[in-house]
Amino acid sequence: MQMKRWRNAWRFLPLLSVIALTLTGCGNEQLTTLLPKGEGSEMQFNLMMLSLYIMIGVFVVVALIYTIVLVRFRRRGESDNEIPEQTEGNVVLEILWTVVPIILLLILAVPTVMATFALDEGTEKVPEGATVVKVTAHQYWWEFEYPDLGVKTAQDLYIPSGERVYFELASKDVLHSFWVPTLGGKMDTNTATVNKMWLNAQEPGTYYGKCAELCGPAHALMDFKVIAQEKEDFEAWAESMKEASSQASTDQAAQGEEIFANSCIGCHAVGADGGNTGPNLTNFGDREKVAGILDHTDENIKAWIAKPSEFKPGNNMPAFEDQLNDEELNALVAYLNGLKVEE
Amino acid sequence: MSAHAYKKKNPIWDWLTTVDHKKIGILYLASGAFFFLIGGLEAILLRVQLLYPEFNFVGAETFNQLLTMHGTTMIFLAAMPLIFGFMNAIIPLQIGARDVAFPFLNSLGFWLFSAGGILLNLGWFMGGAADAGWTGYAPLSTTSPGNGVDFYVLGLQVSGIGTLIGGINFLVTIINMRAPGMTFMRMPLFTWSSFITSGLILFAFPALTIGLALLMFDRLFGTQFFAAEAGGNPIIYEHLFWIFGHPEVYILVLPAFGMFSEIIATFARKRLFGYSAMVFATALIGFLGFMVWVHHMFTVGLGPIANSIFAVATMLIAVPTGVKIFNWLFTMWGGKVSFPTANLFAVGFIPSFVLGGMTGVMLSVPPADYQYHDSYFVVAHFHYVIVGGVVFGLFAGMYYWWPKIFGTVLNEVLGKLHFWLFFIGFHLTFFPMHFLGLMGMPRRVYTYLSGQSLDEANFAATIGAFLMGLATIIMVWNIIQTAVKGKKAGNDPWDGRTLEWAISSPAPEYNFAQTPLVRGLDAWWLEKRAGNKAMVPAEPLDDIHMPDASILPFLLSLGFFIASLAAIFANWAIAIGGLGVVALAMILRSVIDYHGYHIHKEDLPDEGGEGK
Numbered sequence: 001m002q003m004k005r006w007r008n009a010w011r012f013l014p015l016l017s018v019i020a021l022t023l024t025g026c027g028n029e030q031l032t033t034l035l036p037k038g039e040g041s042e043m044q045f046n047l048m049m050l051s052l053y054i055m056i057g058v059f060v061v062v063a064l065i066y067t068i069v070l071v072r073f074r075r076r077g078e079s080d081n082e083i084p085e086q087t088e089g090n091v092v093l094e095i096l097w098t099v100v101p102i103i104l105l106l107i108l109a110v111p112t113v114m115a116t117f118a119l120d121e122g123t124e125k126v127p128e129g130a131t132v133v134k135v136t137a138h139q140y141w142w143e144f145e146y147p148d149l150g151v152k153t154a155q156d157l158y159i160p161s162g163e164r165v166y167f168e169l170a171s172k173d174v175l176h177s178f179w180v181p182t183l184g185g186k187m188d189t190n191t192a193t194v195n196k197m198w199l200n201a202q203e204p205g206t207y208y209g210k211c212a213e214l215c216g217p218a219h220a221l222m223d224f225k226v227i228a229q230e231k232e233d234f235e236a237w238a239e240s241m242k243e244a245s246s247q248a249s250t251d252q253a254a255q256g257e258e259i260f261a262n263s264c265i266g267c268h269a270v271g272a273d274g275g276n277t278g279p280n281l282t283n284f285g286d287r288e289k290v291a292g293i294l295d296h297t298d299e300n301i302k303a304w305i306a307k308p309s310e311f312k313p314g315n316n317m318p319a320f321e322d323q324l325n326d327e328e329l330n331a332l333v334a335y336l337n338g339l340k341v342e343e
Numbered sequence: 344m345s346a347h348a349y350k351k352k353n354p355i356w357d358w359l360t361t362v363d364h365k366k367i368g369i370l371y372l373a374s375g376a377f378f379f380l381i382g383g384l385e386a387i388l389l390r391v392q393l394l395y396p397e398f399n400f401v402g403a404e405t406f407n408q409l410l411t412m413h414g415t416t417m418i419f420l421a422a423m424p425l426i427f428g429f430m431n432a433i434i435p436l437q438i439g440a441r442d443v444a445f446p447f448l449n450s451l452g453f454w455l456f457s458a459g460g461i462l463l464n465l466g467w468f469m470g471g472a473a474d475a476g477w478t479g480y481a482p483l484s485t486t487s488p489g490n491g492v493d494f495y496v497l498g499l500q501v502s503g504i505g506t507l508i509g510g511i512n513f514l515v516t517i518i519n520m521r522a523p524g525m526t527f528m529r530m531p532l533f534t535w536s537s538f539i540t541s542g543l544i545l546f547a548f549p550a551l552t553i554g555l556a557l558l559m560f561d562r563l564f565g566t567q568f569f570a571a572e573a574g575g576n577p578i579i580y581e582h583l584f585w586i587f588g589h590p591e592v593y594i595l596v597l598p599a600f601g602m603f604s605e606i607i608a609t610f611a612r613k614r615l616f617g618y619s620a621m622v623f624a625t626a627l628i629g630f631l632g633f634m635v636w637v638h639h640m641f642t643v644g645l646g647p648i649a650n651s652i653f654a655v656a657t658m659l660i661a662v663p664t665g666v667k668i669f670n671w672l673f674t675m676w677g678g679k680v681s682f683p684t685a686n687l688f689a690v691g692f693i694p695s696f697v698l699g700g701m702t703g704v705m706l707s708v709p710p711a712d713y714q715y716h717d718s719y720f721v722v723a724h725f726h727y728v729i730v731g732g733v734v735f736g737l738f739a740g741m742y743y744w745w746p747k748i749f750g751t752v753l754n755e756v757l758g759k760l761h762f763w764l765f766f767i768g769f770h771l772t773f774f775p776m777h778f779l780g781l782m783g784m785p786r787r788v789y790t791y792l793s794g795q796s797l798d799e800a801n802f803a804a805t806i807g808a809f810l811m812g813l814a815t816i817i818m819v820w821n822i823i824q825t826a827v828k829g830k831k832a833g834n835d836p837w838d839g840r841t842l843e844w845a846i847s848s849p850a851p852e853y854n855f856a857q858t859p860l861v862r863g864l865d866a867w868w869l870e871k872r873a874g875n876k877a878m879v880p881a882e883p884l885d886d887i888h889m890p891d892a893s894i895l896p897f898l899l900s901l902g903f904f905i906a907s908l909a910a911i912f913a914n915w916a917i918a919i920g921g922l923g924v925v926a927l928a929m930i931l932r933s934v935i936d937y938h939g940y941h942i943h944k945e946d947l948p949d950e951g952g953e954g955k
Contacts, residue, residue, distance in 0.1 A: 185713020
């Protein structure tokens with residue numbers, strides 16, 4: 001009777017292994033921590049693996065004893081009334097399973113402490129010539145400022161690849177956390193203090209970033225992108241950002257520019273002009289996503305402007321559906337799409 | 344007043360005024376189970392929302408309320424009272440006492456807890472529940488619109504006072520009320536671990552009280568403790584919360600460890616292996632539990648020195664925890680292990696909890712934690728620890744002690760179905776979450792975008808949650824069935840080892856007609872092996888002095904409830920009135936003499952209700 005029940009248990013093994021198999025994929029390569037593409041994320045990945053291997057070793061020992069116990073020391077039915085020997089314990093064993101784990105933890109602790117310090121290296125005194133980015137988190141968007149270059153942007157973070165880029169992180173409203181899994185671990189953006197870290201993208205590419213601290217209803221949608229480019233491409237981008245023109249090129253766009261100047265500029269800057277309570281839109285036309293989450297289509301831009309809280313619940317942008325008619329929206333979209341710094 | 348007259352009281356009045364630890368235990372268990380079902384329902388709704396990418400089931404605002412209330416409810420309103428329920432129902436019996444040290448305070452602790460629990464959940468019906476996470480980090484919590492977070496702050500504050508009172512009561516009870524011969528090193532492990540848990544409550548809850556008080560001042564009275572623009576700093580709140588929050592994990596899991604120690608030994612029919620090592624490991628875990636709170640804050644930016652120190656301290660906790668795991672395994676080694684539902688949960692706990700411990704060590708590595716932190720990896724980890732440890736422990740304890748508490752036995756067939764469905768559902772829900780976190784999914788997100796390889800694991804997790812829900816329905820059915828037509832339990836259905844199995848099921852009002860003499864560890868087992876049918880009494884049969892019932896704990900808690908509810912809506916006249924009720928109850932308690940009453944020895948049943 002007892003044995004039968006255990007045989008039932010093994011039936012679930014295939015189910016579990018199927019689940020495990022479908023899950024052993026490493027995830028989206030722009031988002032996952034399991035295919036690291038940064039200096040930091042690689043250090044972190046190696047420590048994850050080291051700790052995992054040590055822990056699997058421990059698990060195997062436990063599983064072995066566990067299996068032996070469950071197979072060998074079962075009570076065989078109600079009639080099995082033998083009273084086992086009432087062992088008090090074993091000092092040698094107690095010492096063994098105290099000392100061995102301590103040794104294993106030492107093996108883990110040394111590289112852990114080394115990496116903890118290595119990841120903080122240079123953040124207090126940034127090396128000469130390195131790119132510095134000030135990250136300011138807002139409900140629910142990201143502001144990126146390059147103080148040395150005199151450039152400000154939002155949502156898409158451009159960095160040079162192949163070198164450490166230093167970040168100063170803070171928040172304007174509530175706590176957020178700045179996380180680009182593929183490039184490196186996260187750091188909170190606090191309201192009262194400035195945090196510092198670096199990321200190093202080893203190759204050019206686009207990586208997804210997330211907010212990792214509950215910050216309100218649209219926390220799940222506070223996505224951004226990191227665009228890592230070769231150094232010269234990055235420098236060219238920064239240069240064109242500085243020279244970016246906010247001049248409309250068509251009549252429709254000119255109408256849109258006027259609407260922008262009346263309705264939007266209080267919160268959104270283009271180039272150096274405009275407010276700072278909403279994302280900077282200097283290179284809006286280059287962005288792949290609207291508000292970090294919607295595909296960049298005219299329809300989506302119009303829908304967003306009409307009713308932003310439909311897409312990011314609880315965000316601070318007012319709805320313009322009653323203030324702008326369709327023609328005005330089209331003009332605005334034409335103007336916004338013209339805001340490009342890349343070819 | 345005789346015992347006879349006492350029993351004739353109106354049952355509702357009786358439950359409102361009881362100071363009997365066994366009845367208070369049942370009150371705790373029933374309300375804990377009620378909140379467990381609510382918290383579970385909230386979890387199911389969360390998982391349905393995450394069934395598909397960009398799925399719209401409850402929406403963002405409600406999702407944040409659900410995730411906040413799920414965590415808060417499960418920790419403070421389900422796990423805590425269920426543990427207090429078992430402590431109340433079992434510990435006085437295990438140490439051979441007639442009641443706890445302060446029966447009045449015991450009742451007060453329960454009613455304060457339930458006032459706080461109801462208050463917390465009233466948010467749902469009065470404009471929305473709390474939505475800033477169970478951690479309630481400022482400034483999200485201080486700026487959250489509506490009254491939801493006020494319900495959280497005041498509800499937790501009131502129920503926290505109840506918990507603190509309960510903790511102190513059990514410290515005193517275990518130190519002072521042990522039967523003759525029950526030395527500290529003869530105490531059953533459940534009593535030992537509850538003793539250490541009570542000590543942790545004593546030192547940990549004040550930190551939460553302060554954190555919540557500061558939040559309350561910021562929200563209700565316009566102070567700026569956590570407002571950066573006015574020179575405040577929200578990191579202070581994080582420290583206060585986790586100075587409480589980390590020990591809280593051990594407050595929950597240590598009593599569960601104690602239950603496993605008893606259950607595994609009983610069903611292996613063997614003495615607990617390495618008893619003194621187990622006691623020492625428990626104490627060490629409790630001590631180290633206060634040294635590691637910063638591992639919840641590795642990404643806050645406290646710098647590499649703080650992170651390294653707390654990383655090493657955190658790793659150290661793995662050592663005593665490992666000691667416990669091996670001692671449980673070696674308790675079964677050489678034993679005669681049988682597997683009723685109680686032991687299935689205990690044996691199922693071992694691999695589940697070891698997985699949680701493994702990820703715990705992985706999380707203690709700060710650089711790796713920069714990746715895991717606030718991702719689904721952490722969600723997986725703490726559910727492996729809290730469900731795999733605490734909830735499995737509570738289920739094991741329920742099947743094990745049900746006969747002693749209610750005098751009936753839970754159905755074993757339904758019990759085993761409950762275990763297997765729950766066990767499989769649990770792993771199906773939480774195992775994939777490790778991968779979700781590693782693949783870049785932050786926690787506390789109401790949705791995820793398609794095309795980010797997160798779909799399959801989320802789907803699997805939701806199916807697992809349904810299985811756990813089904814298992815819980817079966818458990819509830821089992822409880823209803825047993826309550827209606829349960830099989831009568833004997834005094835000692837499991838061939839138990841500790842004192843509670845030496846008296847009748849359920850225990851009589853006075854527990855022990857004569858205080859027993861304890862002659863070693865596993866006192867009842869020793870007497871049985873020596874051929875005795877009952878414990879040897881340590882005193883002659885005499886009249887038994889019993890404490891008076893009182894309505895004051897209920898009134899006092901009602902006063903706190905009214906005051907808090909009024910404060911949330913800034914109705915200060917009623918709030919002061921509520922505090923007036925509190926003051927009045929305290930004055931009455933101080934000026935009225937309580938003499939208690941006696942159960943006369945002539946009224947006691949033959950044999951004192953002891954033995955088989």
